[in-house]
Amino acid sequence: MSLLDRLEKQRIQNAPQPAETAPESAPGTMAGPVKPNGPAADDYYELKERVHGEIIDLINQEAVNGNDLKDNKEAYILKSIETLIEAKSAAIPRADRIRLQKEIYNNVVGLGPLEPLLADPEITEIMVNGPYNVYVERKGKLVLSDTVFKDNQQVMNVINRIVSSVGRRVDETSPMVDARLADGSRVNAVIPPIALNGPTLTIRKFSKNPLTTGDLIRFNSVSPKMMNFLEACVKGKLNIIVSGGTGSGKTTFLNVLSGFIQDADRIVTIEDAAELQLRQNHVVTMESRPANLEGAGQITIRDLVRNALRMRPDRIVVGEVRSGETLDMLQAMNTGHDGSLTTAHANTPRDMMSRLETMVLMSGMELPIKAIREQVSSALDIVIQQSRLKDGSRKVVNITEVVGMEGDTITLQDLFVFRQEGVDSTGKITGRFVSTGIRPGFLEKLTSNGILVKDDWFTN
Numbered sequence: 384m385s386l387l388d389r390l391e392k393q394r395i396q397n398a399p400q401p402a403e404t405a406p407e408s409a410p411g412t413m414a415g416p417v418k419p420n421g422p423a424a425d426d427y428y429e430l431k432e433r434v435h436g437e438i439i440d441l442i443n444q445e446a447v448n449g450n451d452l453k454d455n456k457e458a459y460i461l462k463s464i465e466t467l468i469e470a471k472s473a474a475i476p477r478a479d480r481i482r483l484q485k486e487i488y489n490n491v492v493g494l495g496p497l498e499p500l501l502a503d504p505e506i507t508e509i510m511v512n513g514p515y516n517v518y519v520e521r522k523g524k525l526v527l528s529d530t531v532f533k534d535n536q537q538v539m540n541v542i543n544r545i546v547s548s549v550g551r552r553v554d555e556t557s558p559m560v561d562a563r564l565a566d567g568s569r570v571n572a573v574i575p576p577i578a579l580n581g582p583t584l585t586i587r588k589f590s591k592n593p594l595t596t597g598d599l600i601r602f603n604s605v606s607p608k609m610m611n612f613l614e615a616c617v618k619g620k621l622n623i624i625v626s627g628g629t630g631s632g633k634t635t636f637l638n639v640l641s642g643f644i645q646d647a648d649r650i651v652t653i654e655d656a657a658e659l660q661l662r663q664n665h666v667v668t669m670e671s672r673p674a675n676l677e678g679a680g681q682i683t684i685r686d687l688v689r690n691a692l693r694m695r696p697d698r699i700v701v702g703e704v705r706s707g708e709t710l711d712m713l714q715a716m717n718t719g720h721d722g723s724l725t726t727a728h729a730n731t732p733r734d735m736m737s738r739l740e741t742m743v744l745m746s747g748m749e750l751p752i753k754a755i756r757e758q759v760s761s762a763l764d765i766v767i768q769q770s771r772l773k774d775g776s777r778k779v780v781n782i783t784e785v786v787g788m789e790g791d792t793i794t795l796q797d798l799f800v801f802r803q804e805g806v807d808s809t810g811k812i813t814g815r816f817v818s819t820g821i822r823p824g825f826l827e828k829l830t831s832n833g834i835l836v837k838d839d840w841f842t843n
Contacts, residue, residue: 434467434487461488494541496530497586501568507588508630513581514538520630523775535575538582542572549656551673560673563656566591569634570656587630593660594635595642604632605779606816609799612840613767613782617643619829620722622762626735627769632777633726634658634702636769640724644698648722651694653687654702667694684708685746688715701725707746709739716762732766732783736793753791760785760793764825772803774812784823796821798841817843 441463464484468475475483489498500509500519508520514532518525532538546553546562553560558577562570569587596614599605616623617640625640627633641661644650651667652659659668669691674681684701685708691699692715703726704712716723727742729735736759743755768781780801786794798821803814818841826836 430468430483434464434483437467460491464488464491490537494544495537496532497541500528500530501564501586501588504590509584509586509588511538511582511584513578513583516580523771523777535581538584539574542574542582542584545570546572552676556676557673561656563658567658567660569658589658589660593638596639599636599639602776604777606799608818608840609779609782609816611837612799613640614643615829615834615836616765617641617722617724618645619825619832619834621764621825621828622716622721622723623725623765623767624735624763625724625726625767625769626729626732627726628728628730628771631769631771633769636767636779637700637702637724637726641700644722648697649695650698650700651691651696652700652702653684653691655684658702659700661700667696685711688712691715692720696720697722699723703727704742706742709742710746710748710758713739713743713758713762717758729768732768732781732795732797735766735768736795756791756793757788760788766795772812774806774810776812779816784821784825786824796823798823 461484464487465480468480468483468487489495494501496517497509497511500506500517503519505521506519507523510518510520510525511532512518514534514537517528517530517532519528520526532541542553545564546560548565549562551560551562553572553574555574555576558574560572562572564570564586567589569589571585573583575581596610600607600610613623623640625633625637638659638661641650641652641659644661644663646663646665648663649665649667650661650663651669652661653669653671655671657668657670669687671684671687672680672682684705688699688701688708688711692711699712699715699720700723701708701712705727709727712723712725727735727738729738736756739759740752740755743750743758763785766781766783766785767779768783769777770780771777778801779799781797782799783795783797786796788794797819799816799818801814801816803812805813807813820841820843822841829836
């Protein structure tokens with residue numbers, strides 16, 4: 384008799400007889416209000432803990448017996464949970480039984496209380512500040528959710544499940560980690576003793592269906608003229624950097640821009656945690672790696688950029704430059720690797736120039752400031768400034784050309800800008816995207832690469 388058959392026999396033996404009366408208080412109701420520093424009381428708590436433990440034992444026993452559950456693991460576990468719940472407490476209402484079954488399953492093989500949040504398409508970011516404070520971002524606004532964890536250990540279990548799936552670790556000696564989910568969503572975790580409020584988890588969700596040009600235009604993040612112009616710039620192999628603050632949508636926009644790269648090009652992507660969702664056929668994806676327990680084996684973004692130059696790339700796409708790899712990226716742009724794309728943190732295109740100087744100096748090379756600025760001005764063609772506005776919307780507020788050097792200063796000129804005009808009755812920022820009327824100096828490069836340039840891009 385299999386383990387599952389024995390569970391079914393136990394359920395039948397423990398089923399209540401018709402003469403039995405129901406418990407005085409029906410299970411499934413809240414025992415009281417939410418505690419200030421703890422989760423809501425749950426009458427099914429002990430039942431869930433017992434079933435969870437027995438399911439783990441059941442799976443382990445099947446593995447010992449050599450039974451491969453790979454093909455029907457989900458159905459097997461769900462059926463086993465259902466049988467155990469009925470065997471231990473057959474009087475539970477059906478609606479509660481279905482809910483318990485899903486919650487236990489999520490705790491066994493999923494991410495526990497986070498699963499409903501991950502499945503909600505309106506939620507773009509999840510922030511776990513300890514077990515009892517879980518915030519989410521909806522439509523650009525942060526709100527406190529009803530989701531809670533049992534305790535710090537349950538949060539740690541979820542974090543360990545995430546990071547171990549991508550070959551990373553988090554512990555007291557390495558209390559910070561970047562990782563990703565199977566769908567490419569970005570994950571950052573910080574645990575005690577660094578995080579004083581308990582294990583802290585931040586998940587930047589990626590849509591199962593990546594945003595397209597049409598989506599950005601529909602969301603009024605960019606105008607059709609601006610997207611047509613940027614498509615021409617990508618296809619014309621200009622070097623582009625997407626600038627913006629945290630959560631402004633840089634990586635999402637980079638992903639859209641990358642979609643304009645021709646299928647014939649060999650693309651090498653370099654990221655801390657692989658997030659880009661390129662649909663081209665010839666894509667090589669590389670991901671940095673932290674040091675192991677002995678402090679060895681670290682592979683940095685800079686190492687990957689250097690190695691990419693030996694891989695005969697047509698395009699190099701770096702998820703984000705943060706430090707010394709900026710110098711290698713600029714040198715790649717200056718030595719024949721046209722059409723490279725990357726992102727970086729800055730509040731304005733002018734600030735982006737200063738940030739690049741600082742990041743180049745972080746490489747350890749003692750270069751004169753003027754030499755760095757000459758590298759930047761000759762390498763970059765366009766800065767795209769992405770911003771998250773006060774109403775939560777994300778917009779491209781500047782498309783700026785890097786013109787060149789004038790004395791010791793990098794010269795910039797805006798080609799397109801977003802002009803804010805006010806706020807409507809719902810609190811939404813109103814405005815319009817306009818062209819400055821300036822024709823960029825790189826148009827000749829576009830036409831020489833066979834790209835059609837339209838005059839109406841630069842008129843309003």
